[in-house]
Amino acid sequence: MIQSGFMDAANEHNDQQLLAGLEENVARLVEQLSECRKENELLKSEVSSLQNILRSFKLPGTEGPEVQVAVTSGDGFSYAEKLQIKQKLVMVLQKIERELRGEKAGF
Template identity: 90%
Template sequence: MIQPGFMDAANEHNDHQLLAGLEKNVGRLVEQLSECRKENELLKSEVLSLQNILRSFKLPGTEGPEPKVSGTSGEGFSYADKLQIKQKLVMILQKIERELRGEKAGF
């Protein structure tokens, strides 16, 4: 026959192990959350920097004389290509910003 005190001691030991495991997992989660927050701040900073660059970006022909439209003759991108690239970059940055805001709302 099992002694009544023996079962209580075994349960108490299991409870302590379970609690210690939970505390360890919570500690790891807090560390991960801190790292994610740091990374999130870094990404926000990079997005802001890219947005500022795009805002200050002047396409050829937007100031002064009419834009010179060049073909693909080795002169680089045409005015239309540059405009399309800028529009795509703006759309990408807006999408990133929406995703960052969505993740922030999730916390």
């Protein structure tokens, strides 16, 4: 009977240690999740800002038919080069959005 009481006390102590360890792990995970959510919101804000910039980006030739496509602007980029840059930016933003959605689905 004494040995049984000793084992019960040891098991209870082990259970308490295990529970304390689990509580610490859960607290750490909650903290990491909170940090990830903050970072996610920041990234969403940056993506949104980049999207707004990209939407407001006007390429030569898009304002009206009177502008010639072959004209090079003062910054040294042709219309075709600017169009390629815009397309690449769109692809980068789409990739970022997919990654953000993928991470959100993982939570």
